[in-house]
Amino acid sequence: QSVLTQPPSVSEAPRQRVSISCSGSSSNIAKNAVNWYQQLPGKAPRLLIYDDDLLSSEVSDRFSGSKSGTSASLAISGLQSEDEADYYCASWDDSLNAWVFGGGTKLTVL
Amino acid sequence: EVQLLESGGGLVQPGGSLRLSCAASGFTLSSYAMNWVRQAPGKGLEWVSGMSGSGGSTYYAVSVKGRFTISRDESKKTLYLQMTTLRAEDTAVYYCAKKGDDYIYGRLGFDYWGQGTLVTVSS
Numbered sequence: 001q002s003v004l005t006q007p008p009s010v011s012e013a014p015r016q017r018v019s020i021s022c023s024g025s026s027s028n029i030a031k032n033a034v035n036w037y038q039q040l041p042g043k044a045p046r047l048l049i050y051d052d053d054l055l056s057s058e059v060s061d062r063f064s065g066s067k068s069g070t071s072a073s074l075a076i077s078g079l080q081s082e083d084e085a086d087y088y089c090a091s092w093d094d095s096l097n098a099w100v101f102g103g104g105t106k107l108t109v110l
Numbered sequence: 111e112v113q114l115l116e117s118g119g120g121l122v123q124p125g126g127s128l129r130l131s132c133a134a135s136g137f138t139l140s141s142y143a144m145n146w147v148r149q150a151p152g153k154g155l156e157w158v159s160g161m162s163g164s165g166g167s168t169y170y171a172v173s174v175k176g177r178f179t180i181s182r183d184e185s186k187k188t189l190y191l192q193m194t195t196l197r198a199e200d201t202a203v204y205y206c207a208k209k210g211d212d213y214i215y216g217r218l219g220f221d222y223w224g225q226g227t228l229v230t231v232s233s
Contacts, residue, residue: 044224
């Protein structure tokens with residue numbers, strides 16, 4: 001059971017927009033920055049979004065992040081087949097004194 | 111160019127020990143916080159441990175506290191994870207990850223990752 005909650009899977013058609021949610025609590029997302037990572041099959045994770053809504057270097061502007069209260073979201077517009085991957089949110093947890101990750105969301109581009 | 115190269119993984123019996131290494135290049139270890147993140151087969155990411163850039167602060171996940179120790183040798187540009195009293199549930203790919211600044215927590219994320227090294231705990 002992950003501290004941050006993400007949907008296990010989402011799917012959408014090419015060229016459409018999809019959103020992935022990440023739900024946390026007052027000890028993590030509400031107080032600390034949220035980062036988003038993409039993990040392609042068989043690869044190491046890659047930082048997409050940091051500090052809630054800032055795009056990491058060399059990441060397409062089709063990716064965007066937002067946060068409100070104890071929840072955050074990752075949006076991907078203009079979906080492409082290459083976006084098929086697992087996506088993870090992460091935040092520092094002040095109660096655990098640890099980084100916590102969501103359980104991951106598998107994106108399928110139909 | 112920033113590069114992180116993990117090594118030291120392998121098969122170990124329950125209760126055994128293993129030391130993972132992460133050779134860093136392209137940046138100064140003491141200027142950035144460094145972390146270990148693991149991923150059990152078919153599962154999600156789990157943060158294991160982190161060390162501040164100054165080396166003065168270290169943190170551990172509850173699941174490994176008291177059994178794992180993070181350290182670094184700046185002269186060798188290498189980060190380590192000493193793992194003892196290993197359990198079957200420690201089986202995972204272990205990634206070394208650099209944070210974007212020298213604080214363990216804060217605004218920035220893990221901007222560079224190694225390719226990982228597989229640790230299998232089994233009899």
